[in-house]
Amino acid sequence: MSVIELGLVTADAPEPPAPDWRHQLPRFGAGAVAVLCALTLTGSVPPRSQAPLPLWSVGLDVSVSSSFAMMNDGLYVLAGAEDQRRLTRYDPRTGATRWSVPVARLATTLSFIRSGVIQLPVEREPVIEWQEDGSRVSRTSGQETVGIDTATGQQLWTLPGDLSFTRDGRAVIADWDDTGAALRSLRVVDVHSGATVWTHPGRGLRTWAVPDDTAAGLLVTAANDGQVEVRDLAGGRLVTSRRLPQLAGASRDDTSADLGVAGDVVLTQDVDGGKATLKAYDTMTMRELWHLGADRFQGFFGCAPVLCITTEAGTSGHDLATGQKLWQREGGGLSISLSDGVLMDQGEDASRSILVDTGTGRTIIDLEAGGVAWNDSDRNEPVAVLLPTRAPPGNTAVGRLDQRTGRVTWRGLIDPVESFACRAAGTLMACTTGTQLSVLDLAP
Structure with missing residues (x-):
């Protein structure tokens, strides 16, 4: 992945020489520096490098089911062919492999990583039933949840059922019958031991x-x-x-x-x-x-400090205690709460992403066809934003949104990435580009 430094520029400034990343990370090519005309950069301190620093990369075959999660303690990657599925934890800054363990072939998605435990959903092997005419029918038989220690990769427990959510060291698991139509029980378990804390009857x-x-x-x-x-x-x-x-x-x-x-x-x-x-x-x-x-209400959800409601008329913010409407944005469609104080409005056809201040309803930034790097943790951190560039075309501008100030600080340009192909934790961001999973440091 190439990186282009923005620096502090003016409209008439000549293009500075390209930064040479070859001595820092041979696996990344050197990018030519260009002025990002679509963005305005301001500052009161002497110019200094603010470009994203490429740290390391690893091959990732996206033609098979793969998933990754960026956390402060590691980059977790689930990948491999069905008979060679592995879950690997990499050091987020160096790329060193901390551990790598085999997992079930029907483990396809990383779910929650909370309280030092990966809660991995795994489809059970299908049951083969023979019919009277001699034909075979494959029937799914539900799902299991596997708890894996983030420090060692050791499997801690396996429980039947779908993981609904994790909170305060407790995981809520819905255990269905073999048909998936009837709920047997709703169990709250300790994420470290897998022991049942209490059960709610499913009937x-x-x-x-x-x-x-x-x-x-x-x-x-x-x-x-x-x-x-x-x-x-x-x-x-x-x-x-x-x-x-x-x-x-x-x-x-x-x-x-x-x-x-x-x-x-x-x-x-x-x-x-x-x-x-x-x-x-x-x-x-x-x-x-x-x-x-x-x-009709298309959706309603908490988007602190308010309640967000979507209807055909658009998205509005309401006081939770009274229901009073505090702001209104025209146009319906999908809206997603990213973190405290930030809402992403994707409109009717999800063709563009607009970040909104949930306290006032005002637009923070229109990312057009861009997007954000998803945050896999439960921490309220600055949001990494991605914006396709027009001049020069074919790159992606990377910045960080500070929710407290509503200000986006731009770091530089990287090779083009899909709108939502990145995940971030702290100042680090991991993105898939082609057959590579690359990690960058967005710190100034």
């Missing part, structure tokens, strides 16, 4: 959720009869409960009766007679706080 349970606030240790469940329970995630203690008629009789696939949690508010959507109602309840008492009406 009659329709859906469940946790608050978006990583410090909130609650689990909210809704049954088919409309009974909503709020429990302490750590031990299963019942905090409060209430039967909500709008959820009664709804199946777990019925999106007309959604359940969600944002901050300290439980949210439900009810569609009746072509009209939708969004109601908010206090998580400690299940007392109704407020309600809003619309033709």
Whole structure:
């Protein structure tokens, strides 16, 4: 991956000589320096190098199922053909292999890495059934979750069921029957030992959720009869409960009766007679706080410090305690909460990415066809942003967004990458380009 230094430039400034990266990292080619006309660079300190520093790279065959996660303690890569699947931890700065272990051939995606444990979802081997006519039918038999120690690569535990989420050293696993249609149980387990801490019976349970606030240790469940329970995630203690008629009789696939949690508010959507109602309840008492009406709610989710609601009219930010609308952005489509204070609005066709200040609804930056580097941790860190360049064309500008100030600090240009082909942790960013997985340091 080539890197181009931006430096501090003016419109009439001559192009500086190309930085020579060959002495730092032979595997990266040297890039020619060019002025990035689309960006305005400002500063009050003497000019200094701010270009991303290429650290190392490793081959990655993207033609087979592969996955990677960038954490502060390592880059984790799941790759290899079905009969040679391996999970490898690399030192994030040097690329040294810390450990590499074989994994099941049907492990295809890295899920949560929390509290020093990788929670790896693995599809069970399909069951072959012989039919009366002599033909064979392959039937899936559910999923397992495997816990792997991040320090050693040692497998700690294997449990039946799908991993729903991890919070405060607890993992919530949904255990389904062999058909995948009936929920046997919802189990909360210790992520280090795999031991069951407490279990919620699955019979009659329709859906469940946790608050978006990583410090909130609650689990909210809704049954088919409309009974909503709020429990302490750590031990299963019942905090409060209430039967909500709008959820009664709804199946777990019925999106007309959604359940969600944002901050300290439980949210439900009810569609009746072509009209939708969004109601908010206090998580400690299940007392109704407020309600809003619309033709249809496309989505609702916490985007601290507000509640974000998407409808056909666009995305709006609301006060969690009162439901009062604080701001409105026109145009519907997909919106994603990236971190505290930052929302990514992708519009109707997801053809462009606009970063939005969730406190005010104002545009921070329009990344056009660019995107961001996903953050795999639960830390609130600066967001790495990627912007395709027009002059010079064919490169990607890399910067970091400070959520506190709303300012993007541009670091330089790299070889073109797909909009969401990068993941970041701290100042490090890993990106896939062709057959390589490359790591860069974005620190000034």
